[in-house]
Amino acid sequence: MSDLPLLRTVGVHKSYGGTEVLRGIDLDVAKGRVVCLLGPSGGGKSTFLRCVNHLETVDAGQIWVAGEPMGYRLRHGKLYELREREVARQRRKIGMVFQHFNLFGHRTALQNVMDGPIRVLGTPREQARAEALDLLERVGLAERTGAYPAQLSGGQQQRVAIARSLAMKPELMLFDEPTSALDPELVGDVLAVMTSLAAEGMTMLVVTHEMGFAAEAADEVVFLADGAVVETGPPSQVLGDPREDRTRQFLARVLA
Amino acid sequence: MAADTEPLPVVPLRRWGRWISALIIIALLVLLGIALGNAKIQWNSVPDFLWYRVMAIGLLNTVVLAVLAQASAIVIGVVIALLRLSANPVARWFASGYIWLFRGLPVLLQILIWYNLALVFPMISISLPFGGHLVHEQTNVLISAFTAALLGLALNESAYMAEIVRAGLTSVSTGQTEAAKSIGMTPATTLRRVVLPQAMRVIIPPTGNDFINMLKGTSMASVIGVTELIHASNNISSHNLLVMETLLAAAVWYMVVVTIASIGQHYLERAFGAADRGPVSRAARSARV
Numbered sequence A: 001m002s003d004l005p006l007l008r009t010v011g012v013h014k015s016y017g018g019t020e021v022l023r024g025i026d027l028d029v030a031k032g033r034v035v036c037l038l039g040p041s042g043g044g045k046s047t048f049l050r051c052v053n054h055l056e057t058v059d060a061g062q063i064w065v066a067g068e069p070m071g072y073r074l075r076h077g078k079l080y081e082l083r084e085r086e087v088a089r090q091r092r093k094i095g096m097v098f099q100h101f102n103l104f105g106h107r108t109a110l111q112n113v114m115d116g117p118i119r120v121l122g123t124p125r126e127q128a129r130a131e132a133l134d135l136l137e138r139v140g141l142a143e144r145t146g147a148y149p150a151q152l153s154g155g156q157q158q159r160v161a162i163a164r165s166l167a168m169k170p171e172l173m174l175f176d177e178p179t180s181a182l183d184p185e186l187v188g189d190v191l192a193v194m195t196s197l198a199a200e201g202m203t204m205l206v207v208t209h210e211m212g213f214a215a216e217a218a219d220e221v222v223f224l225a226d227g228a229v230v231e232t233g234p235p236s237q238v239l240g241d242p243r244e245d246r247t248r249q250f251l252a253r254v255l256a
Numbered sequence B: 001m002a003a004d005t006e007p008l009p010v011v012p013l014r015r016w017g018r019w020i021s022a023l024i025i026i027a028l029l030v031l032l033g034i035a036l037g038n039a040k041i042q043w044n045s046v047p048d049f050l051w052y053r054v055m056a057i058g059l060l061n062t063v064v065l066a067v068l069a070q071a072s073a074i075v076i077g078v079v080i081a082l083l084r085l086s087a088n089p090v091a092r093w094f095a096s097g098y099i100w101l102f103r104g105l106p107v108l109l110q111i112l113i114w115y116n117l118a119l120v121f122p123m124i125s126i127s128l129p130f131g132g133h134l135v136h137e138q139t140n141v142l143i144s145a146f147t148a149a150l151l152g153l154a155l156n157e158s159a160y161m162a163e164i165v166r167a168g169l170t171s172v173s174t175g176q177t178e179a180a181k182s183i184g185m186t187p188a189t190t191l192r193r194v195v196l197p198q199a200m201r202v203i204i205p206p207t208g209n210d211f212i213n214m215l216k217g218t219s220m221a222s223v224i225g226v227t228e229l230i231h232a233s234n235n236i237s238s239h240n241l242l243v244m245e246t247l248l249a250a251a252v253w254y255m256v257v258v259t260i261a262s263i264g265q266h267y268l269e270r271a272f273g274a275a276d277r278g279p280v281s282r283a284a285r286s287a288r289v
């Protein structure tokens, strides 16, 4: 299994009711790489990301993370569906950052970051606390550790959410439009955290409309529309000199 | 003109309406007081009845019945709410039917049905798989008047509790549940650590109201002869014919118990607000400063 990339998806299909939202997605993300996922609204980007950590089950195809099939156990050439608590164990190695932060409303910033290690990994409280304080400092929130989510700005909440994911020491981080619910002047702080994370070698799959971030931080850009990958390549090519008409039209509209 | 130089004198609005309505209310209260003073009530006997032995038993039964019924209702209600929200369609269907039935029937009717169960099922037995019985008893012995009242009150209330708990659970955004999943929390941990603590704020106030209602609802058990406050006061008045005086004594005890419960509810809500509502209570506090 060691020849697999950290994330490999093979022919991922997903339908809601009668509509096919994902129509066979093949995607590899090698360890330490940053892949940005672009595409028009409703193209299936969020759905794909949610399939990767099994928040949604796929109808067909497979998703391998660190050599394990998400949601299944491979035995004697067959995939056996896992129970929810076993899926939970698989999800530990995948962090996810949501568009609307989704911090725990009844917990302070510090508690939001500590809860995962304590409740899931069984980390001793003092150690979890020290690590959480480190992480909050890293995302620039050393001053606000005692604040509740409702007392924080959107940008601060999103940085706490990133710290909460990192506290689980994930191998792969998923970001679903982490800055699109933020006021323009707050976007920069969040992108800075993501850029430094990328520079430290974190493997990242990022859905974003921030072309600047994609151009600068991504190793690869994937353009997804109508549930299928239209075009893949290095940012300079996909963003600078797209091959497909679909991509060109999208970029013209976004950059306009 | 002179607006920015001298402060001008202000003439407040005369609120005649307030004065008139206050006077009317006070007059009516005085009239009521005179009427009560002239009523044929032996006021001085009421305090004595408060401390009759049978009244004390009635008070104890009222409180014990209400507490047991509410506690069972909370436990059953949580289970029914979880079934109602489960992915299993049979469980959802069962929970809806349960709520429909036990919320739909009057409590008094439910109490009477449990009390008269012996008419249709004279014996209750639970058999063990390889012969012998776990329970084998006459229904009359198993379901006393107290048990029948407890069943009627608890099951009816459990249907309401199921709805209260469901509203509380669904008040926590699915985004938070997904975030909990994404850091590898199991469904049980997510429920305990993320959903329930926040649902409590929504669940506690109506539960407190229901408990206060339950304290008074126990009076229906008097119909099947449980010695709670109403039955106790009837018991006393059947000897001395002072019906109104004994009922007033029961009324005093109800007010005492309900007042204590209201104070308890207030502190319970505050405790959960302080530990949990962080941002809200803090914001409210600083706004007041």
Ligand SMILES: Nc1ncnc2c1ncn2[C@@H]1O[C@H](COP(=O)(O)OP(=O)(O)OP(=O)(O)O)[C@@H](O)[C@H]1O
Residues within 6 Å of the ligand: A016, A017, A021, A039, A040, A041, A042, A043, A044, A045, A046, A047, A048
């Ligand atoms: N739970 C669901 N039930 C039914 N349809 C859904 C569900 N989730 C997503 N869809 C549909 O699937 C399609 C893809 O949605 P998705 O959220 O993945 O798009 P997206 O690329 O993330 O778009 P956006 O940029 O607006 O976030 C949409 O047509 C959406 O309506």
Ligand SMILES: [Mg+2]
Residues within 6 Å of the ligand: A045, A046, A047, A176, A177
């Ligand atoms: Mg989306």
